[in-house]
Amino acid sequence: MEQINALRAGVETALAAIKSPAELKDFFGAYLGKSGQIQALMKSLGALSKEERPAAGKRINDFKEEVLAKFKAIEAAIEKQELLKKYENESVDISMPAVFRSPGALHPVSIIRKELLDVFAGMGFTLYEGPEIEDDYHNFTALNTPQDHPARDKQDTFYITEDTLLRTHTSPGQIRCMKTMKPPFKVVMPGRVFRSDDDATHLPMFHQMEGLVIDKGLSMCDLYGLLDSLAKSVFSPDTKTRFRPSYFPFTEPSVEVDVSCCECGGSGCRLCKETGWIEILGGGVVNRKVIENGGLDPDEYTGLAFGTGLDRIAMLKYGVNNIHILYDGDVRILKQFKG
């Protein structure tokens, strides 16, 4: 009993001194563990007589229970204290200035693409996207482009094999649409096109948007009305348009479409090379042979087709004089086109 009382005094002081999980562990080892002091008392029972042993053993056990209960209480308090510390360390200071992430923006070419698609959707056009890797047949032959046409030259066209190539325009979509859609229909085909070209106004990759209308009895007048209202929507309501005779193998007659210069309004400036006009489109009445190649009867159906360069329109509209600026990926430039 004396020994227990002596130990109790030590235990009380040691318990009162516990402040951390490490000290908690030390205490357990020193008093409650296998080689701790209470266990040592148990072992000393052997020195007592047989009669004394049970009572002494019970006292030691009671004492151990008492110490263990106190230990558990302190352990719980320490755990709670550690948790609070952890919460404090991990707390977020909501008064800190936020990390600013600059919001994304549409690329100028995407803005133009969207604007044009909106106008076409309003006119009842549907959307079609053909493959970027085309075959010679759809890109040239079916579009009535003769074998010796300069566009077929390896200098202008990226050939993949003898027969496959990166499409040089979106016009092969005309054939694909005629073959799969039931006339009458109106369809727009935006997409990437590729030509072996690289200077201030040309890149090996650029964007076109093709339009195709197939119906009975269409004429150049319909094309004019369509493209004139398109130009007015894209540039401004007072934009004027004019048709100039041109040549494309897949349209007959063919035209090039100019709009009054968006910079000077038609009086003449550097942008329009003092002419007052800027070319933005090629188009025409679909050649009878092309209608036939599309699987339709040219005596029954007529077609109107046109194609425009999205990069070119973006450059004109936003006053960008070098096409490379559009694709350098310089955020300082792109930031200016929040649209």
Ligand code: PHE
């Ligand atoms: N495909 C022609 C080009 O790339 C444009 C065009 C499309 C012309 C449709 C007429 C009809 O220049």
